[in-house]
Amino acid sequence: MASLLTVESVTGLTMFLHGWQKLTAAGFGGVGEMFAGMGVPLAGIAGPLTLVVELVGGALLVLGLGTRIVGAVYALVMLGALVIVHLSAGFFVAEGGYELVLLLAGVTAALAIAGPGAWSLDALVAGRRAATSAAPVDAPERERVAV
Numbered sequence: 001m002a003s004l005l006t007v008e009s010v011t012g013l014t015m016f017l018h019g020w021q022k023l024t025a026a027g028f029g030g031v032g033e034m035f036a037g038m039g040v041p042l043a044g045i046a047g048p049l050t051l052v053v054e055l056v057g058g059a060l061l062v063l064g065l066g067t068r069i070v071g072a073v074y075a076l077v078m079l080g081a082l083v084i085v086h087l088s089a090g091f092f093v094a095e096g097g098y099e100l101v102l103l104l105a106g107v108t109a110a111l112a113i114a115g116p117g118a119w120s121l122d123a124l125v126a127g128r129r130a131a132t133s134a135a136p137v138d139a140p141e142r143e144r145v146a147v
Contacts, residue, residue, distance in 0.1 A: 004117025005064070011107050012061025015074060019054025022047075038085045050077055061111070064120025071112030078105035 022031045028048045035050070036043035057070040078101045086098035116122035142144040 002117075002119065004017050004111075005119040007107060008061050008064055008067060008111065008120065011104070011111065012058045014058070014104070015054045015061065016058025019056075019058060022051045023055065031067065037130065040084055046080075053077055064116050064122050067116040067120060067122050068112050071108040071110070073111040075105045075112060078102075078108065125133075 017071075026034050030045040031051050035047035036042075042047050055064075055071055057126055060066045060070050069076035081101045082098045082105065086096065086101055089096035089098070091097045091099050116126075117120065
């Protein structure tokens with residue numbers, strides 16, 4: 001499923017770069033102040049936490065690790081951004097609207113539902129677990145097949 005690989009990679013890169021922008025422009029303390037200026041509740045916690053979710057979650061998505069969890073968490077972060085910050089500005093991102101955060105919420109929610117693609121580390125780890133647990137432990141010796 002190369003299409004899921006593309007969606008995971010592009011979305012992860014986008015998330016990571018948004019976190020990187022916050023880190024390099026404002027740092028952990030500054031991003032809290034920036035969120036406070038936008039009216040985000042508990043901005044001193046929400047700002048740095050969002051920065052970490054974007055950096056770490058973005059890198060994990062690029063690698064294809066924790067796809068469902070990262071997708072769900074980031075979808076919630078984007079829905080919060082939509083309601084708290086962007087909704088009042090209308091749809092278009094050029095006017096500060098919710099266009100981009102809605103798109104990111106939808107894509108990451110879809111990743112949370114669909115899960116990782118076949119070309120992900122999640123799938124590789126799951127495949128190893130499935131292969132390891134495939135041999136029946138309690139089966140009599142005559143039923144076991146040597147590979």
